[in-house]
Amino acid sequence: MNDSKDFEIHYQFHGEPRHFSHQANHLCESQALHFATLHAGVGTLDGNICAGPLRLAMLYAEGLGVTKVQWKRT
Structure with a gap:
C-alpha cells in the first residue's frame, strides 16, 4: 500500500520564484x-543537505x- 502524500514546494532561485510538486x-x-x-539544478544526490x-x-x-523555501501538503 502506498502512503505517499502530495506536497508543493515553493522557493526562490537567485530571486526568481519557482515551485514544484x-x-x-x-x-x-x-x-x-x-x-x-x-530542482534548481545546483544540489547533488550524494551531498544530501538534510543530513545535518x-x-x-x-x-x-x-x-x-x-x-x-516553503512547503505544504496538497
Whole structure:
C-alpha cells in the first residue's frame, strides 16, 4: 500500500520564484531545502543537505542561491 502524500514546494532561485510538486510519506524543512536545490539544478544526490542541522542546511542552500523555501501538503 502506498502512503505517499502530495506536497508543493515553493522557493526562490537567485530571486526568481519557482515551485514544484513532490510525493513522499512525509516531508520536513531540511528535506524541502534539499529537494529545492535539486530542482534548481545546483544540489547533488550524494551531498544530501538534510543530513545535518537545519541552520547549516539553510546556509548551504542560500550559498547555492536557493532561498525562501516553503512547503505544504496538497
